[in-house]
Amino acid sequence: MVSLHGGHSGQFCAHAGPWHAAEVLKPPPRAAGYHTYGVTEHAPRSEARFLYPEELELGWTTKTLADNFHAYAREAAALAQEFADRLTILCGFEIEVVPAREYAKLMSSLRHMYHFQYMVGSVHYVDEILIDGALSEFNRAVTHCGGVEPLAVRYYDAVAAMIEEMRPEVVAHFDLIRKNAPDEASVDSAKIRAAAERALAAVAAHGAILELNTAGYRKGLGRPYLAPWMLDRAREMNLPVCFGDDSHGPSDVGAGMNQARQYLLDHGIREITYLARERGKLVKRKAPL
Numbered sequence: 664m665v666s667l668h669g670g671h672s673g674q675f676c677a678h679a680g681p682w683h684a685a686e687v688l689k690p691p692p693r694a695a696g697y698h699t700y701g702v703t704e705h706a707p708r709s710e711a712r713f714l715y716p717e718e719l720e721l722g723w724t725t726k727t728l729a730d731n732f733h734a735y736a737r738e739a740a741a742l743a744q745e746f747a748d749r750l751t752i753l754c755g756f757e758i759e760v761v762p763a764r765e766y767a768k769l770m771s772s773l774r775h776m777y778h779f780q781y782m783v784g785s786v787h788y789v790d791e792i793l794i795d796g797a798l799s800e801f802n803r804a805v806t807h808c809g810g811v812e813p814l815a816v817r818y819y820d821a822v823a824a825m826i827e828e829m830r831p832e833v834v835a836h837f838d839l840i841r842k843n844a845p846d847e848a849s850v851d852s853a854k855i856r857a858a859a860e861r862a863l864a865a866v867a868a869h870g871a872i873l874e875l876n877t878a879g880y881r882k883g884l885g886r887p888y889l890a891p892w893m894l895d896r897a898r899e900m901n902l903p904v905c906f907g908d909d910s911h912g913p914s915d916v917g918a919g920m921n922q923a924r925q926y927l928l929d930h931g932i933r934e935i936t937y938l939a940r941e942r943g944k945l946v947k948r949k950a951p952l
């Protein structure tokens with residue numbers, strides 16, 4: 664069992680609940696049967712206009728986020744060492760695509776500054792409007808783009824652009840636009856599929872691993888992220904797929920993994936591709952399901 668995205672903790676991220684990183688990581692990944700567990704805290708947002716309501720309520724500033732992230736990088740590396748004989752912990756981070764004009768530079772400098780082993784590429788914003796948080800913000804994005812369909816197209820265009828720009832090792836929750844959409848059908852049309860296909864082509868071109876993200880079960884979507892048709896395309900295009908539990912607390916660790924494994928098997932995917940550390944370098948490895 665492998666997860667390449669998760670381990671978010673309240674110690675560093677306000678929307679993850681009261682958990683200390685060691686509580687999220689200590690017995691749970693092992694107890695859940697994990698062999699490799701990637702911890703990927705959110706990159707700090709650099710401008711105050713991107714702070715979340717719960718962060719403002721706590722009196723957090725962009726400096727708090729930067730300080731937390733700094734502490735995260737140290738703690739993740741220390742935990743990886745502490746658990747080295749029991750569990751492979753990979754240290755990475757989950758990127759943000761804001762501010763649009765300079766996110767790429769910011770994310771690259773974080774990666775190098777903290778020597779992260781890998782990057783999880785995520786698009787939580789369309790034109791700097793959060794599509795992953797409150798419904799009011801999502802609706803603002805809908806109005807901004809002129810409807811749900813054009814928003815979804817713009818979202819997948821942003822995913823493709825992010826992959827081209829950042830070349831992340833893992834592409835997270837590929838169809839996150841589904842989360843706040845009125846229903847599945849509203850984000851599934853010929854135009855939207857064409858845009859998603861372009862993003863999948865970018866995944867292929869840069870050799871990224873597509874994340875099968877089990878948070879979709881917890882968010883009441885009835886399925887993980889990667890809609891069935893995307894999984895079929897991933898299989899046809901021979902794109903590597905790996906699990907991510909996107910945990911934001913101990914009870915999320917390993918949640919939905921059995922269902923997700925079955926979901927992959929049901930769509931003809933019989934192996935996952937994960938990341939392993941070999942002689943100090945990160946390499947891709949395959950494992951049968």
Ligand SMILES: [Zn+2]
Pocket residue numbers: 671676678705911
């Ligand atoms: Zn989060």
Ligand SMILES: [Zn+2]
Pocket residue numbers: 757785787835836
């Ligand atoms: Zn995310």
